[in-house]
Amino acid sequence: MNRIAAFVLLCLASSASAEDGSLRTADWQGRIIGGMNAVMGQFPYQVSLRTTSDFHFCGGAIIGDRWILTAAHCVIDRKPSNVIAVTGALTTAQTGFAYDIQQFVVHPDYNDWTQQNDVAAVRTIMTMHFNTAVFPVKMDRSFTAANRAVLASGWGLMSTGAPIPAKVLQYVALRTISNADCKQRFSKLTNRVIEATNLCTYSRTAQGTCMGDSGGPLVDDGKLVGLVSWGIPCAVGYPDVYVRVSAFRAWISAITGIFV
Numbered sequence: 001m002n003r004i005a006a007f008v009l010l011c012l013a014s015s016a017s018a019e020d021g022s023l024r025t026a027d028w029q030g031r032i033i034g035g036m037n038a039v040m041g042q043f044p045y046q047v048s049l050r051t052t053s054d055f056h057f058c059g060g061a062i063i064g065d066r067w068i069l070t071a072a073h074c075v076i077d078r079k080p081s082n083v084i085a086v087t088g089a090l091t092t093a094q095t096g097f098a099y100d101i102q103q104f105v106v107h108p109d110y111n112d113w114t115q116q117n118d119v120a121a122v123r124t125i126m127t128m129h130f131n132t133a134v135f136p137v138k139m140d141r142s143f144t145a146a147n148r149a150v151l152a153s154g155w156g157l158m159s160t161g162a163p164i165p166a167k168v169l170q171y172v173a174l175r176t177i178s179n180a181d182c183k184q185r186f187s188k189l190t191n192r193v194i195e196a197t198n199l200c201t202y203s204r205t206a207q208g209t210c211m212g213d214s215g216g217p218l219v220d221d222g223k224l225v226g227l228v229s230w231g232i233p234c235a236v237g238y239p240d241v242y243v244r245v246s247a248f249r250a251w252i253s254a255i256t257g258i259f260v
Helices: 007-019 179-185 245-256
Strands: 030-033 046-051 056-064 067-070 083-087 097-106 120-124 149-154 170-177 198-201 208-211 217-220 223-230 240-244
Touching: 046 067, 056 083, 056 217, 056 223, 056 245, 067 223, 067 245, 083 120, 120 245, 149 223, 179 198, 198 223, 223 245, 240 245
Parallel strands: none
Antiparallel strands: 030 208, 046 056, 046 083, 056 067, 067 120, 083 097, 097 120, 149 170, 149 217, 170 198, 198 240, 217 223, 223 240
16 A cells, blocks of 8 residues: 655645545544634544554554554555554543554454455553543444434544644544445545445535545544544545445454444
């Protein structure tokens, strides 16, 4: 997989590759475009996955006292010993609660080129302690239909004009669209497939997720329906594509022992 360290270059490279019919995957660096500041306790399931040097690179969602869900491409090239999970933080500067990682479990059918089955479970070494600022989210059991009001959350740029991450956790209200509509909007891409295991959102240009929000949660009425997977950076008129959590419940439960 082609990976580009600098997120400015990633935006340029992704736009160019979309024009020639392919979309390259890279580490998304945690961006919400057109969002608002969250308040403490609003998204208690939100996780910041960081390097041991405290660099945020992906999001995640707490589903149990030792388990976090994220995107497979967030962890596929990383070692658990080089990653920490930060919970209960409202800002990137705020310490929150940091947990060392014991294990990454990547879906066995994850495809690095097409981003199919882009889901992974992250197990912490120590038990996460729950309170008003740190609490798991329930996984949705049903197929999320089109035109649902959903919320995405994450840290990062509030605009594409200045490559400076936001200091406060951001969230944005979006609408789901049908997979057929999503597939049509990406019809020129040769290496991306919209399947039943995907979920797409689109509201308007200049509103959506971007690089590094990868692995972050999408919720519908308080239930986890999606994990940020891929898109064409950043909120430039294309849908955002997520892992459809309900499609992977059986696999997630088998790995984690969590059924709610």
